[in-house]
Amino acid sequence: MDGTTQNQGLNLYWYTPVHMATNRVLYTMQQVTALLGFNHCVCTQNIEEAAAWTSNYPVFNYSEEVVENTAIHIWPHTIMLQKGIGWQQKPTVGSWNNLPILFETQGQLGFDVLAATFYCISRYEEYLPHTKDAYGRYAHTNSWAYQAQVLHLPLVNQWWQTIATRLSEQGWIIPRKPSSCKVELSVDVDIAFKAAYHSPVKTLGSAIKNAYKGQLKKFFQAIKQPASDEFNTFSWLTQHCLQAGISPVFFVLLAAERSQYDKNNTPSSKGFQQFLQNLQQQYSVFLHPSYQSYFDPRLLQTEAKTFEIILGKPATQVRQHYIQFTLPHTYRNYLQQGITADYSMGYGSINGYRASIATPFYWFDVLANKATNLLVHPFALMDANFIFEEQQTPQQASETLSNYLQQSHQWQLPLHIVLHNHFITETPDFAPWRQVWEQFLENYSSIRPTIS
Numbered sequence: 111m112d113g114t115t116q117n118q119g120l121n122l123y124w125y126t127p128v129h130m131a132t133n134r135v136l137y138t139m140q141q142v143t144a145l146l147g148f149n150h151c152v153c154t155q156n157i158e159e160a161a162a163w164t165s166n167y168p169v170f171n172y173s174e175e176v177v178e179n180t181a182i183h184i185w186p187h188t189i190m191l192q193k194g195i196g197w198q199q200k201p202t203v204g205s206w207n208n209l210p211i212l213f214e215t216q217g218q219l220g221f222d223v224l225a226a227t228f229y230c231i232s233r234y235e236e237y238l239p240h241t242k243d244a245y246g247r248y249a250h251t252n253s254w255a256y257q258a259q260v261l262h263l264p265l266v267n268q269w270w271q272t273i274a275t276r277l278s279e280q281g282w283i284i285p286r287k288p289s290s291c292k293v294e295l296s297v298d299v300d301i302a303f304k305a306a307y308h309s310p311v312k313t314l315g316s317a318i319k320n321a322y323k324g325q326l327k328k329f330f331q332a333i334k335q336p337a338s339d340e341f342n343t344f345s346w347l348t349q350h351c352l353q354a355g356i357s358p359v360f361f362v363l364l365a366a367e368r369s370q371y372d373k374n375n376t377p378s379s380k381g382f383q384q385f386l387q388n389l390q391q392q393y394s395v396f397l398h399p400s401y402q403s404y405f406d407p408r409l410l411q412t413e414a415k416t417f418e419i420i421l422g423k424p425a426t427q428v429r430q431h432y433i434q435f436t437l438p439h440t441y442r443n444y445l446q447q448g449i450t451a452d453y454s455m456g457y458g459s460i461n462g463y464r465a466s467i468a469t470p471f472y473w474f475d476v477l478a479n480k481a482t483n484l485l486v487h488p489f490a491l492m493d494a495n496f497i498f499e500e501q502q503t504p505q506q507a508s509e510t511l512s513n514y515l516q517q518s519h520q521w522q523l524p525l526h527i528v529l530h531n532h533f534i535t536e537t538p539d540f541a542p543w544r545q546v547w548e549q550f551l552e553n554y555s556s557i558r559p560t561i562s
Contacts (some may be wrong), residue, residue, distance in 0.1 A: 120285050122148035125160030125180070126172040135172065135190050137474050137481040138228045145267070145469060146274055147285030168282040172224060174216075181277055185217030187225040193479045195237045201229065203258045207272050210260045223269050230255075230266050230466040231486075232474045236437050243459055245432060250457045253464070261462030262514070264490075267469060267523055291519045293554050294526040295351060296359040296453060296489070298398055298429065300374060301532050304341040305332035307375040307382035312368065336381065341532040343544075344389070350548060354555040360393055361429045361453070362386060364413045364420075365400035371432055372400045383420045390421055396453075397425040404434040407443045414447055427451040429528075433458030438475050441484055449484070456489040456528070459499050461510070463490055468523040489526040490514060493533050497543060504542040511550050519557075 122143040126135060136153065143151035154160050160177050163169050168181035176183070189197040201212040204221060212226040228234070240252040255261045278284050305316065313333070320329035332339040351358050365372035375382045389395055397417045403409040414425040428449055430440065435454050444452060452473075456464050465471075465488055473484040491514060496507040518525040534544045 120148050120283070121150045121152050121167065122146060123160075123163050123167045123169045124151065124153040124172060125157065125163075125169055125177055126153065126155065126186075127157075127175070128155045130173060130186055130191065131155055132191060132193075133479050133481065134228055134232070134474065134476075135186075135224065137472075138190075138224050138231075139170075139172075140481070141231065141471050142224070142227060142270060145270055145471075149285075168277055168280075181280060181282060182273060183218040184222060184224055185215040185219075187213040187215055187222035189213065189234075190222070190225050190228065194477060195234070198238055201226075201254060203254065203260075209268055209272065210258055210263070210265060211269070212254070219273075223273070226269065227266050228474070231471050232476050233437055233465060234476060237476050245434060245458070247432075247434060247458065248436070250460045250462075250464075255462070255466055256460070260466075261460065261464075262517075264463050264466060264468035264517075264521065264523055266465075266467040267521060271521060291522045292524050292558075293354070293356055293515070294359075294524050295356050295529060296361060296429070296526070297347065297529050297531055298431070299360055299362045299531055300398070300431065301341055302344075302362070302375050302382065302385060303332075303336050303339045304532070305329050305339055306336040307379040307385075309368075309376050312376075336385070340535050340537065343531045343534050346544075347529070347531065347534065347547075348393070350551045354551040355558050356551070356554075358393060359453075360389060360395045361398035362395060362417075363398040363400060363431055364416045365402060366409070366412060366416070367402070369400075369402055372402055374400075377416050377420065386420055394427075395421060396427040396429070399428050399430050401431045401434055404430065404436075404440065410443060410447055414449075424448060427453070429453035438477050441473055441482070442475070445482060445484055451485045451487060453487045453489065453526075455486045456492065456526075457495070458492070459495065461491045461495045461500065463488060468518070468521075468525070487526065489528050491525070492528040493530055493543065493547075494528075497533065504546045507543075508546050508549065511546070512553075515554065 124139050139153060140151050157175060157177060160169055164179035171177045171180040171183045172186060174185060204211045204214045206221055211221040212229060213222040214220060215222045235254060236248050241249045243249040250256050274284050317326065317329060320326045336342060348358065363372060363374035364377045365374055386395060397414060399410050399413055403413060417425040426449055433454050433456060467488055470485050470487045473482050473486050475482055496502045514525055533540055534547055536544065
């Protein structure tokens with residue numbers, strides 16, 4: 111191959127025999143093609159055509175056959191030939207290029223990176239028998255990445271970036287995007303205001319509690335002037351985000367009925383509705399489906415309708431409250447509701463990359479054996495995990511944040527962080543955490559010009 115050869119249209123070319131061209135193989139090829147920045151995925155089952163391509167294009171050979179001059183030869187693992195969850199073993203963890211890997215095979219790489227990618231982003235392991243956590247969610251302790259102590263690594267990105275580097279060294283033209291190392295910050299608005307915009311029953315109960323504490327005057331002041339409400343940290347947060355060059359995204363909880371885990375402001379409150387409408391004028395506001403909606407999908411439809419009435423747009427992007435979701439059921443409900451993007455792909459019990467990837471990908475329904483148009487946006491870090499689940503100190507959390515940011519810079523990847531407005535207040539319990547995020551945003555602001 112002539113090292114100066116141009117890959118016209120920057121397509122990524124694949125060869126796999128007919129019996130290997132399964133739905134999961136073709137789906138993963140599409141995701142990898144997009145991940146590497148190529149425009150189109152071109153796949154042939156004709157070995158002669160693939161051989162002819164090699165003189166002009168980088169060709170990935172996904173087979174047990176030898177095709178001369180292909181850029182990469184990936185030897186397939188049997189999991190990619192199957193439908194459903196016929197393969198139920200725990201994958202063993204190997205090593206390649208100083209990175210943990212799954213599905214060791216023969217071939218040039220020594221592992222089936224396509225199978226490893228599929229296993230991670232499809233969340234295949236979540237379909238297998240597993241234990242639940244206290245909330246009935248998939249417990250992170252089941253995960254191979256947790257057990258191998260690599261939950262902090264966006265391995266899918268790292269595998270393919272390493273392969274892309276090899277292609278460049280071979281002289282192939284590889285898409286080069288502008289640096290994508292950036293902090294993406296989203297805010298779960300579980301309770302926008304502590305005192306204001308609640309039901310009369312809730313307000314009466316809160317008034318009694320505050321009277322007992324000798325804080326009744328402050329309570330009614332917050333109702334009268336919501337800007338002084340303890341949980342109203344939005345101006346502070348957006349100001350610091352603006353200085354850091356970040357445009358935060360907000361997910362608002364709109365449960366019609368209060369419950370043990372859904373304690374949001376009353377959606378019918380005109381003041382609360384006006385607050386959301388004002389927020390939407392400057393920032394993206396999406397739906398935060400309630401904890402209850404996980405158990406009763408009809409509530410998702412109700413909350414989506416409420417969202418549309420208040421904000422004048424359909425609820426097409428969501429993150430599940432308490433990260434309460436189960437595959438494939440929750441995502442199927444989303445698709446039936448017309449939801450096209452989900453931001454729940456992370457753990458509500460530990461920080462790290464649940465799907466071992468830092469960038470968005472389309473969901474594959476393993477049981478139905480088909481790709482979908484639901485775009486999944488993974489997150490890596492959540493304030494609640496630092497505080498309540500991992501019980502880190504603010505100093506430890508600052509160090510963790512620094513490490514994740516450094517890693518994102520090294521691999522040129524986005525770092526998605528989830529905050530809650532009521533966990534960054536000026537109260538004694540949360541003031542130190544407010545300082546953590548203020549310092550983190552200031553640090554990011556100071557280095558952003560060098561990584562943007």
